[in-house]
Amino acid sequence: MNKEFPILNKNIIYFDNAATTLKPKSVINAINDYYENYSANSHRGDYNIAFKVDDEIDLARETIKNFINARRKEEIIFTSGATESLNMIVFGFFENILKDDDEVILSKSEHASNILPWYILSLKKKIKLKFIPLNEENKITIPNLLKTITNKTKVISLAHITNVIGDIRNIDEIIKIAHSNNIYTVVDASQSVPHIKTNVKEMDTDFLVFSGHKMCGPTGIGVLYGKYELLLRMMPFKFGGGMNESFNEEKLVLENIPYRFEAGTQNISGIIGLRHAVEYLNNIGLDEINRHETYLRNYLIRRLKEIPYVKIYNEFSESSIVLINVDDILSGELGLYLNSKNICVRSGVHCAKMLKEESHFENTVRISLYFYNTYEEIDELINALKNKNELYNFLK
Ligand SMILES: Cc1ncc(COP(=O)(O)O)c(C=O)c1O
Incomplete structure (x- = not known):
């Protein structure tokens, strides 16, 4: 995939695909x-x-x-x-x-x-x-x-x-x-x-x-x-x-x-x-894209659940969008911490500003996957989230 998506050679992990995708x-x-x-x-x-x-x-x-x-x-x-x-x-x-x-x-x-x-x-x-x-x-x-x-x-x-x-x-x-x-x-x-x-x-x-x-x-x-x-x-x-x-x-x-x-x-x-x-x-085929994304999403949810201080807001949604927060950390700060690891996510309300009236949550970190994402990238995200010391030091 890296050959087909030049930006992936820049050593970033791109998990903001609901905002926009990379270009082959x-x-x-x-x-x-x-x-x-x-x-x-x-x-x-x-x-x-x-x-x-x-x-x-x-x-x-x-x-x-x-x-x-x-x-x-x-x-x-x-x-x-x-x-x-x-x-x-x-x-x-x-x-x-x-x-x-x-x-x-x-x-x-x-x-x-x-x-x-x-x-x-x-x-x-x-x-x-x-x-x-x-x-x-x-x-x-x-x-x-x-x-x-x-x-x-x-x-x-x-x-x-x-x-x-x-x-x-x-x-x-x-x-x-x-x-x-x-x-x-x-x-x-x-x-x-x-x-x-x-x-x-x-x-x-x-x-x-x-x-x-x-x-x-x-x-x-x-x-x-x-x-x-x-x-x-x-x-x-x-x-x-x-x-x-x-x-x-x-x-x-x-x-x-x-x-x-x-x-x-x-x-x-x-x-x-x-x-x-x-x-x-x-x-590639839309069915193949969908199949791969489903595997990735299930893997991401399973791995996120290993971390007790990560809250998942939409475990039972079906698409490749996963919303999380970490205990007492502002979503924007979590986004910046992940950025320090070259992991691109989005934090905030994601343009759905009326949702909070019904959902009882407001700001989240959104991880949104696409077919070019990999299990290894998810592992890197999980490692970054599991590193609690580094996470809290970053926020100091
Ligand atoms: C569900 C949905 N509708 C509409 C839009 C607006 O798309 P655009 O900014 O490309 O016009 C977006 C973009 O995030 C979206 O996610």
Whole structure:
């Protein structure tokens, strides 16, 4: 792996994969290749390197369509990331269709990007945000979802895997329940698309979003998936070049889907890099990735349990995210101690600032694994945590 991920040669142990993942050489090479060999703009040139850019974007769209099993490639819209995708869905689609007193169902363990756009919409329109109560493991349950749905519910917007608790939601069942009640669904797949096989056709969600950088791709590129018939009813969120077919003082005619949602010069190197990231993951296989991560997670939990002063907060979550603290040590300080051992983790509330209202804990150290992590790296983490003298000396 070290050969394929250049940053791993820098002698670091990287356990912050829920924040962003490392980039393999094939992705870095593809980005460099664009800048070195054909760095033209898209849709605008009449020359070979510009044609190549259009072909590359087309190929990327097709590759991502197949990766998540969308029906058509027009359903794949390139955005700057999950955050932009969610904002586009909330303000481009739901702002136009939600009416007074309509209800939107979320949970308090959502990332800020899946709460704040809805919150801002609730300030602009008379809609109500409702949160599914979490159980004692900080998970949502189907009975609690059913209790939250009313005849005013119009949207359920949830992460497939949450970025703090790391629980994997029964998203197929949730979507079935939603649709049988005429409720739209939005799936924040930022933490799931990189780790488990995603099939939007089977899942049948109306919208789904994810970011490239959490799946070995570049930063600043992400995807908004929407069912074609819904995208026909969505308004662009940005206006400018590339998204219009014609305009004059009286009239704007929008470009076809997906281009009407991709105003301005695109993140071309990001799109190309994302295609190579998807191919990289496909070559390993999502099932294989998931299998390895499950082994690693189980091993990590087993080893953490050897240390009496380590508290694990989400032992019964299913993904490769593990939350811990050490007895009377602030999570930020524990993070800095691990950094002194070249171990990268994240401490804090991890962008889910409403979670503390239900979870009864606030700041934690998050260890989030990906397929390139190893048992040996986990052993090093455990050794660092077991070294209580050094840990307390570091804090003095
Ligand atoms: C569950 C979840 N949703 C949304 C986001 C936002 O992703 P981005 O910052 O790439 O837009 C993140 C990032 O941490 C996330 O974990």
